[in-house]
Amino acid sequence: MTPRKPPTMADVARIAGVSPMTVSRAFKRDSSVSEATRSAILRTAEDLGYVFDSTASNLRSQKTDFVAVTIPSINNANFADTVGGLADGLKDRGLQILLGYTNYDILEEERLIEQLLRRRPEAIVVTGGRHTPRARRMLENSGIPVIETWDLPDKPIGHVVGFSNAGAVRRMVDHFVGQGLTRIAFIGGDADRDTRGTDRRAGFIAAMQALGLDASRLIAAGVPPISMREGAEAMARLLRDVPDTQAVICVSDLSAFGALSECQRRGVAVPADISIAGFGDYEIGSVCVPTLSTINPFPRDIGARAATLILEALEGRLSGPTISQITPELLIRDSSK
């Protein structure tokens, strides 16, 4: 820890014998400074231990090179992949991600969005299309590109990169019914906190009813997001309470794996006795025995597409709001043969 205050650009300029403006230019990429001057300045800066101060730059240039991102949880491989795709797409342009997590709570999201907007990001990417009225207003008035992801909101705020969670689950229901299985259950969270989880359950119910099937086999497994353990507990209840169930769709691969593990513990054969499907195409689903049927929502592509949109929007190459649908892929594997 240095006790004295850190050197500024003016210090570097004085010692290098140039004006502060020239130092400023030397630190930019494509600015017009002679190679000799630039390298002399950079050496002086390094010697002094000078570190460029973004806070001053941010204020003067009214640019922060931040892209704000909200995700429900930092501990989720799907959202991590989206953030990864986003970060990679933005890195070359020097845009840095300012990440916050909402804990699946739109009130927390509202607080977070306000915090993030105070930092004056160049764009903001939010997960989901349901927000508090105040959060919505703040986003609308922010004056920066807004991208809602992982969903297809009825009334988008700005751009959308997503898919229908309900529609994806419908395809899984159709798959099971196509196999001749009609007594199908759904394992999910017990609250509407996780809006994507809620949409998936709603999609399940709608799909079953549309086919004239019983849509009442709903197992509430705990506060979303539900864990592997909660998936296992839900499966235990399902096997006890509704033993004639032929197939079960879980809100995520994690809960599906938990359900599968419970079957293994009880000697229930998958898929011979019961079929299982998950959601998200987490790595575990392709490694476990049997492998899990699931839905791949292409999380990384969602982030990559959002990054492209942001770059286009910042360059003014976008006329109006856009909607990018990323079509999920149905992956039928051994747990539902």
Next chain:
Amino acid sequence: MTPRKPPTMADVARIAGVSPMTVSRAFKRDSSVSEATRSAILRTAEDLGYVFDSTASNLRSQKTDFVAVTIPSINNANFADTVGGLADGLKDRGLQILLGYTNYDILEEERLIEQLLRRRPEAIVVTGGRHTPRARRMLENSGIPVIETWDLPDKPIGHVVGFSNAGAVRRMVDHFVGQGLTRIAFIGGDADRDTRGTDRRAGFIAAMQALGLDASRLIAAGVPPISMREGAEAMARLLRDVPDTQAVICVSDLSAFGALSECQRRGVAVPADISIAGFGDYEIGSVCVPTLSTINPFPRDIGARAATLILEALEGRLSGPTISQITPELLIRDSSK
């Protein structure tokens, strides 16, 4: 998107009929503004759609309320837990995390640290104790509290919150040997990119040699961090090449689960035919069948402890650098009975 530029504090002040300074005070918690004035100002601000501009505040007050954090990967439950513990501990004080990931590469870490320091964080938390010389110098000269985590560096830069990765693995070796198993293998990455993984392998080798045992059963499973799939492939090679192996220690629970799954596919009984252990106490290890023996390094506690240190340091309540050891817990479960 608003075309006109957003309102400033001066705008709010003019309309509310007070000075900008009073508006500034109204937005702080414990400042002396009459309740009437404050609420009038806040209402005016809300009406105008005013959003506080941190960039200006940051520059003038020389405070950003950022805590910079570097982790190897955003997609790792252990590091996510550390960040979660950190974020929770800092939230009440209004400190926000500025997160960056290094992709297990200390050169990338150097670039990242420079980027982060430019943002003038109040403190910085890095994962690991190995850095490039330049990164080390930047951290030393940063003038802010530096905390190295997940490791016990020989020459700490500032504070340390960690544990001995090698030591933790030694305890697992001792456990196996105590069970009478002596032909023990180690599955890890094939490069020194992941320094904690490298330390674990080194700990394995040292522990085996100290007991006079053969430490040459090292399976290199790919570029770190190794996945479930790579763990499975490594186990396939192990079973083929060194079939008399009695136990295997994997660099993480994820690769351990992959190894376990490969045994299931091949009808190799765990632990009857071979024992397996992981590292990290990921949820999967407590749910899979059989459950995985592992080591819990208390990732969340590491983050929480780092948060406490930061708060103490920022309040000047810390005299010198500290070292906080978080002792990992050996969890013996069904995969190694």
Next chain:
DNA sequence: ATGAAAGCGCTAACAG
């Protein structure tokens, strides 16, 4: 409890 003046460290704008 409130206000006036000054300035944080950089860069836009203009000049040469």
Next chain:
DNA sequence: CTGTTAGCGCTTTCAT
């Protein structure tokens, strides 16, 4: 290619 001037929007400091 380089320099000068002014100012980004807040908050520190000092008054009252």
